[in-house]
Amino acid sequence: MAHINRENGVAAGRLDPTQVADNFTDLHPEYDGHEALVAADRCYFCHDAPCMTACPTSIDIPLFIRQIATGTPEAAAKTILNQNILGGMCARVCPTETLCEEVCVRETAEGKPVEIGRLQRYATDTLMASNSHPFTRADKTGKSVAVIGAGPAGLSCAHRLAMLGHDVAVFEARAKGGGLNEFGIAAYKSTNDFAQRELDWLLSIGGIEIRYGQSLGDGITLNALQSDFDAVFLGMGLTAVNALGMDGEDKDNVSDAVDFIADLRQASDLTALPVGRRVVVIGGGMTAIDAGVQAKLLGAEDVTIVYRRGQEAMAASSFEQELAQQKGVTLICNATPVGVEGNGSLTGVTFAYTETQNGKLVTLDETFTLPADQLFKAIGQKLGDTPDALTLEGGKIKVDDAQRSSVSGVWAGGDCASGGDDLTVTAVAEGRDAAMDIHATLMGAS
């Protein structure tokens, strides 16, 4: 029986290293060649395929699956990457159950879709393992573009611009690129340092320089970028987090789930990462699930995710919810926090039940307290400080269909921009589309 450290409080080494390593293995192990062929055989090569329509990056899914089936996964990868340069990561993190696989006609026919995500991973992994890059740069245009943020939107934009012959400077606030792929996704979805490997592979096209430790507003102004570059793309994501706005939020061991996830992703030794014996996560999105599940996998004895609305309203997909429950995480819905308990250190969180009455969420009188020695807040991220010149919409940078912001010569995409679903795949699509419009603009097309 594996050793379990039941010490109260927040402590490291709750599980032995073997158990931790086992807990954090790949969520969807990669196919071997035979499995890929069997899975690919199931695709019907639909006309005007629903899966392709459902994909935010419009990958030609029937074509790439047929290319796998006929023994050319490298060609399949090119089909994927042509639409989505981060196809490798999207294959791992896309909520396929609500996108391509949800509309697969075999889901209709049998309740078992073609496993598009895993097939995509097979193709892209095969290509990346060959250490080759399928795209080359066009002749240099002499134009240069500044990209803010080396996350999915920024990288997608930068790659497409580089491919089209422009020189790209990417300004990245952190010391590493990848954005949420590197800092914000559960470790079991991106094993073996995949985000960095994919970043290195993406950059191998050339023409992209990443300047680390530099962010907009911190010594760099939009005006300066506009004068130094021919165009600017903003893809800095959501850099601020929402607060509960209640007393006790500053107690020890109360923190933002995104920080916990980032720390976990950057930890060189997961057994050295402290986690509470009893952990409470407040929120109902992917971040809440990622934090809760990973806390459990690190050895927390009890992990409870509490969401203020009904389960059907959770932003996390049903697949993610089931994953949490499978891993032993408790989901409590219709409860909102009303008190953070403890003197100095956290001892518990008090919640009041809620109910939706006439479309409005109402807090009821009845309360309950969950004992807790660690609390993660996962109630949403928001835009950090942005240049005043930019018009906002719904708390995000307002963009049009071509990802143009209200400021001429400035485009935006990804989580910081309006529209989209805060998914990696939509960020990639927006970055790519912005690049195409920047290119058209810089090259004098209409």
Next chain:
Amino acid sequence: MADLTSNFLGISSPNPFWLASAPPTDKEYNVRRAFEAGWGGVVWKTLGMEGPPVVNVNGPRYGAIHGADRRLLGLNNIELITDRPLEVNLAEMTRVKKDYPDHALIASVMVPCEEDAWKEIIPRIAETGCDGFELNFGCPHGMAERGMGSAVGQVPEYIEMVTRWCKEATDLPVIVKLTPNITNILHPAQAAKDGGADAVSLINTINSITSVNLDAMSPEPMIDGKGTHGGYCGPAVKPIALNMVAEIARNPGTHGLPISGIGGVTTWRDAAEFMALGAGNVQVCTAAMTYGFKVVQEMISGLSQWMDEQGYNSIDEIVGRAVPNVTDWQYLNLNHVTKARISQEDCIKCGRCFAACEDTSHQAITMSEDRVFDVKDDECVACNLCVNVCPVEGCITMETIAPGAMDERTGKPVADEYANWTTHPNNPGATAAE
């Protein structure tokens, strides 16, 4: 329960499923296990002349065509006749027949086209107690280069001659195995009949190259960088075999000549189809080579269940039952009008019917914004392609338009009477309707 006992040419076997002369029937060990597994009979792997046996290649003998999930659809082989000494085979056959008197044991034979050779070996083989002979005039590879196998089967005069020699040499039934590597199967079948054959069996394998190794630029199976054509069999050849069986069964000259049906029989249904087209029994090889001897159990249970459901009591009741309905194109009823019907309830919206019809047929299927597929009766010629490409069985069907109802495509009501090409006004050679 239906009686599956087969009495082909007076040779009794517990069921009509025989293993064809091929690798599965090359030796006592296999044949005993086949009988134990339920096979009704075997045609022993082809015997050759006494003396040093033939040799086989020492590289791969088989090549294959695969469908989805590597389902084996076609198999090709370059194996020759038995490469074991004649006396060993004869001793084994004798022992097996003695222990399995109720199962059919047929000797397949191939020796040079010389009267003495055939007349010497036939009586000698008969001493094993075998129930009959099958003359291998079919193998298209290797032995054909030496003037045997399909080299004989492609010359009707030789077929007739050798068959006659064999009939003169034995009182046992003689089956002539035909090669499909010929333009008209009726000629060799007629020759066999003229030579006195008790039956024909068909088809033997089809000349084929299954694939090319694109690295070595050689046909597969590849032997030291080279390949040769082999004999193709398995599910892929069944349609070709069914047609040849049917042609012999319905041709006035050969009608009534007993047929042992061979070619891609994989399930009970395949067997029932061969028998409906005139085969008195079937021979199986590729299915056994793919799935093992046990596969016969499904053939037995399936045929039995189907016969019970249909009210057939014996094999004889199904043999040839579909033959009267095999006709020439010119006699098909041109006044029979059907239209495709798509069951919206069963449709999974893959759109393959639309792509097939729109791109390659008659633009008779519409696709709506929300992926609802409908048939345009005014364009549908009832070609059946949509039915064939639809992945959901029974989702698209053909509805017969009743006489008197309007055919939207022609703008005329469907005629009640039968009418075919022979009397059609567009036919320059049309004969006046009587």
